Amino acid sequence: MHTFLMVVLLIVSLVLIASILLQSGNSDGLSGSISGGAEQLFGKKKSRGYDALLSRVTTVCAIVYIVISLVIVAVFN
Secondary structure (H helix, E strand, O other): OHHHHHHHHHHHHHHHHHHHHHOOOOOOOHHHHHHOOHHHHHOOOOOOOHHHHHHHHHHHHHHHHHHHHHHHHHHHO
């Protein structure tokens, strides 16, 4: 059981790392700092599509990672 949970934790952590690295950045560098909040206020909202999917995957993987880590510590230590 411990080995199974460790393998699942490894897979979840790799998916979590990949989903974080594949997400687009929030600012556009120097041009984002010059324009201020207007870009975020009037810009396109990415509520659907690739960014939304990656956001959901990141959230689910983070929750699963925390739960499995707590289970491993609570049960096997």
